[in-house]
Amino acid sequence: MKDILNNSMFFGVLVSILAYEVGVLLKKKFKFALLNPLLISIVIIILILVGFHIDYDTYNDGAQLLSYLLTPATVCLAIPLYEQMELLKKNWKAIMGGIISGVLTSAVCILVLCLIFHLEHDMFVTLLPKSITTAIGMGVSEELNGIVTITVAVIIITGVVGNVLADFVYKLFHVTHPVAKGVGLGTSAHAIGTAKALEMGEIEGAMGGLSIAVAGILTVIVAPIFSHIL
Known part of the structure; x- marks a missing residue:
């Protein structure tokens, strides 16, 4: 499982999007200010990286696809x-x-x-x-x-x-x-x-x-x- 995640160029993008969607769902369901989607996604991603012993650089290489969209989104x-x-x-x-x-x-x-x-x-x-x-x-x-x-x-x-x-x-x-x-x-x-x-x-x-x-x-x-x- 770890090798699959490490070798997938879309791993960072997939994890980021899914983690954020979980945060959005929690915010909509409980309507609690501290359940910020971005904050929730950060916590989930940290837990995944630590739990599967995945290097941050491996995650970041895949997540760069999302980073490119930061400027045009702004x-x-x-x-x-x-x-x-x-x-x-x-x-x-x-x-x-x-x-x-x-x-x-x-x-x-x-x-x-x-x-x-x-x-x-x-x-x-x-x-x-x-x-x-x-x-x-x-x-x-x-x-x-x-x-x-x-x-x-x-x-x-x-x-x-x-x-x-x-x-x-x-x-x-x-x-x-x-x-x-x-x-x-x-x-x-x-x-x-x-x-x-x-x-x-x-x-x-x-x-x-x-x-x-x-x-x-x-x-x-x-x-x-x-x-x-x-």
């Missing part, structure tokens, strides 16, 4: 944005203000926490891209000589946490405007957060898609500047 988020173009024009000042403040808040929080916990420079630059999409975050981390693998893990954790806690946070702070919800999720929790925004509504999803792109660009500019502080 670009497709421009479609709901185009459909809400009039709303964007009416609220562009508030939207841009929200995204800029979100990017700066993320960078400042990382700086403060690194100072508190006495983290070294390499770990600081590794954490800086935590709130942007993986496709951009990996490049930023590599450019700043960070640890790319840790950056990817932190980006995923950030997205999952944002996805899971979104409803609770919005209820706690009485955030009801769809534009504010979308901008908040897209800026702080990138594509995974935007997936949650799309569940909330078309406007939320459109604003989340916009926030991913703008926050990514701003982080590319802000991260090198902050990297010289610590």
Whole structure:
């Protein structure tokens, strides 16, 4: 069985899709926030790799077929944005203000926490891209000589946490405007957060898609500047 899995070029794709579908089914059945499909799929894949003693590189070689779709899938988020173009024009000042403040808040929080916990420079630059999409975050981390693998893990954790806690946070702070919800999720929790925004509504999803792109660009500019502080 192990040899079959190791020699199959589609093993990574098959396991990833099936694990995610299990997560989706659990989320629909129990409607519990912590049962996030991505989080469930991560746990299932880890258990399979450990249980069958399969190397991560073997799984990753097959899963690369899915990774190639990451960038075009992110670009497709421009479609709901185009459909809400009039709303964007009416609220562009508030939207841009929200995204800029979100990017700066993320960078400042990382700086403060690194100072508190006495983290070294390499770990600081590794954490800086935590709130942007993986496709951009990996490049930023590599450019700043960070640890790319840790950056990817932190980006995923950030997205999952944002996805899971979104409803609770919005209820706690009485955030009801769809534009504010979308901008908040897209800026702080990138594509995974935007997936949650799309569940909330078309406007939320459109604003989340916009926030991913703008926050990514701003982080590319802000991260090198902050990297010289610590």
